[in-house]
Amino acid sequence: MTSNKLQRKKPLNGFCEKIVLSAIAALTVASLSANAGEVKLYQNADGQVFTTPAADRTDLDMSALSGSKKIITIVNEKSPDFLLGKETHINMKMTAQDNSDMWLKAGVRIQGSFESTSTTDNATNDTTTLMDAYLRRVRFEVAAGFGKHASFTMDVRNDKANKGLDNAENGFNVGDAYLKVKKPFGTSLVNFKFYRAKIDVSRTETIKSARVVAYDRPLVADQAAQYISLNRRGTNAQMYGNWNKKIQYQIATGAATSPSKVKDANGSKGSTGELSDQSFFVGGKIKLSPFDGWEELQNTETYMGQGKHFTLGAAYWTVPTMKGTNTNGQAYNLAPTLINVEASMHYKGLMVQAEYFKFGDVVKDWASTTAVETGTSTGWYATSEYVFTDFHFIAPFVRYESWDRFDGQAGYGVTSALAGVNWYLRGNTTKVGLVAQKDTYEINTGNEDVTKFRVTSQWFF
Numbered sequence: 001m002t003s004n005k006l007q008r009k010k011p012l013n014g015f016c017e018k019i020v021l022s023a024i025a026a027l028t029v030a031s032l033s034a035n036a037g038e039v040k041l042y043q044n045a046d047g048q049v050f051t052t053p054a055a056d057r058t059d060l061d062m063s064a065l066s067g068s069k070k071i072i073t074i075v076n077e078k079s080p081d082f083l084l085g086k087e088t089h090i091n092m093k094m095t096a097q098d099n100s101d102m103w104l105k106a107g108v109r110i111q112g113s114f115e116s117t118s119t120t121d122n123a124t125n126d127t128t129t130l131m132d133a134y135l136r137r138v139r140f141e142v143a144a145g146f147g148k149h150a151s152f153t154m155d156v157r158n159d160k161a162n163k164g165l166d167n168a169e170n171g172f173n174v175g176d177a178y179l180k181v182k183k184p185f186g187t188s189l190v191n192f193k194f195y196r197a198k199i200d201v202s203r204t205e206t207i208k209s210a211r212v213v214a215y216d217r218p219l220v221a222d223q224a225a226q227y228i229s230l231n232r233r234g235t236n237a238q239m240y241g242n243w244n245k246k247i248q249y250q251i252a253t254g255a256a257t258s259p260s261k262v263k264d265a266n267g268s269k270g271s272t273g274e275l276s277d278q279s280f281f282v283g284g285k286i287k288l289s290p291f292d293g294w295e296e297l298q299n300t301e302t303y304m305g306q307g308k309h310f311t312l313g314a315a316y317w318t319v320p321t322m323k324g325t326n327t328n329g330q331a332y333n334l335a336p337t338l339i340n341v342e343a344s345m346h347y348k349g350l351m352v353q354a355e356y357f358k359f360g361d362v363v364k365d366w367a368s369t370t371a372v373e374t375g376t377s378t379g380w381y382a383t384s385e386y387v388f389t390d391f392h393f394i395a396p397f398v399r400y401e402s403w404d405r406f407d408g409q410a411g412y413g414v415t416s417a418l419a420g421v422n423w424y425l426r427g428n429t430t431k432v433g434l435v436a437q438k439d440t441y442e443i444n445t446g447n448e449d450v451t452k453f454r455v456t457s458q459w460f461f
Contacts, residue, residue, distance in 0.1 A: 087427025220379035251284035265406035283317030379403030
C-alpha cells in the first residue's frame with residue numbers, strides 16, 4: 001500500500017457504509033499486520049479512513065462499524081485502577097454470537113503459601129519447626145449458561161497440594177457442581193440451586209476463597225463447614241432470594257455430613273464405625289440490611305475501599321437423625337444443630353465482620369470406650385481490614401477468635417490471633433500477603449501453642 005489514505009469516491013449511508021468501512025479496515029489490517037504489528041485505523045469527518053493519526057482524525061471503532069458486541073469479556077470495568085491494572089472477573093466469559101443468553105465461563109485459581117510453623121508442647125516445653133511450601137488452592141472452574149434462567153457451575157480442585165512432611169500430591173476432586181435456576185418467576189425473591197452448592201452455615205465459609213482476607217478461615221468456622229453437610233455443599237436442593245437487597249434468605253435440605261468429618265471436643269475426627277440411620281439436613285438463613293444505601297451488593301470480605309454496606313444475619317441448621325456406633329461398639333444417637341449469627345459492615349477502606357457459632361450434640365470423644373457423651377460448643381471470631389486506596393491498595397488486617405469446644409468443662413478452649421497485610425496488585429486477581437498467626441490449644445484440645453508465619457499469593461483468571 002503506497003498511500004496512508006483509503007478514499008471512498010461517494011459517501012454511503014447506513015448499513016452499506018458500515019459494510020464498506022469494515023471491509024476496508026479488514027483489508028488494511030490484513031495487508032499491514034505482517035510487518036507493522038498491531039495496526040490502528042483513523043477516520044475524518046468526511047468518512048475517509050487512514051492508517052496514520054492527525055488532528056482532524058479519530059480512532060475507527062471496528063466493533064461499532066460491524067454492529068457487533070463484545071462476546072469475550074474478562075476485565076471488570078467497574079474496578080479501581082490498581083498497580084497492574086483493573087481487576088478481572090472470576091473466569092473469562094464467552095457469549096454465543098447467535099444467542100446472547102447462552103454463554104461459557106472458564107478460568108483458573110491458584111493460591112500459594114510459603115510457611116514456617118513452630119509447635120510448642122506445653123507439657124514438655126519442646127518446640128519443633130516445619131518449613132513448608134504448598135499450593136493452598138488449585139482450581140479449574142467452568143460455568144455454562146443455557147438460556148435466560150438456567151446455568152451450571154462446577155470446579156475441580158487439588159487444595160493443599162504438597163502440604164506437610166510427606167509432600168502429598170493429593171488428587172483432584174469436584175468442588176461446586178450445581179444447577180442454578182435464576183428468577184424463574186421473574187422476581188429476585190425466588191431462585192433455586194440443585195446438587196453441590198454451598199449452604200450458608202457461615203458468612204466467611206460462604207464467601208468465595210478468592211475474596212476472603214485470609215486464605216485459612218477461622219477454626220470455628222471450619223468446624224461449621226463440616227458439622228451439618230460435608231464441606232457445606234453435600235448434594236442438596238435450595239431456594240434463595242432477596243428483596244431489594246434489604247432482605248436475603250436461603251432455605252435448603254440435602255445430604256448430611258459424615259461423623260468421619262466432624263471433629264469431637266478433643267479435636268479428633270469421628271470414628272469409622274457403623275452409621276446405621278441418618279436423615280437429610282434441613283435449615284436456612286436470613287440476612288437484613290436495615291439502612292438505606294448500605295445494602296450488601298456482593299458477598300465478599302474484600303471491598304477495595306469502595307462503597308459501604310451493613311448487614312445482620314442469623315441461621316439455624318440441623319440433622320434430625322444420626323445414629324450409629326463408634327469403633328469401640330458404643331452407640332450414639334445424635335441430632336446435631338448449628339446456630340450462626342453474623343454482622344458485617346464496610347465503609348470505604350474499613351471492613352469489620354464477626355460471627356458467633358453454637359453447636360448442639362457435640363461428641364466429647366469419638367473414641368470413647370463407654371457411653372458416648374455429648375454437649376454443646378460455642379465460639380466466635382472478629383476480623384477487620386483497612387485498605388489504603390491512596391497507597392497502592394496495601395491493606396493491613398487482624399483477626400481474633402475464641403472457641404470453647406465443650407461448654408461447661410475446663411481445658412477445651414482454643415484461641416487464635418492473626419495479623420497480616422495484603423497488597424492488592426490487581427485487586428483479588430493478583431495479590432500477595434504476609435501473615436503471622438498464633439493458636440493456643442488448652443490441655444484437652446492438644447495442649448500446645450502453634451505459631452505460623454506465612455507468605456501468600458493469589459492469581460486467578
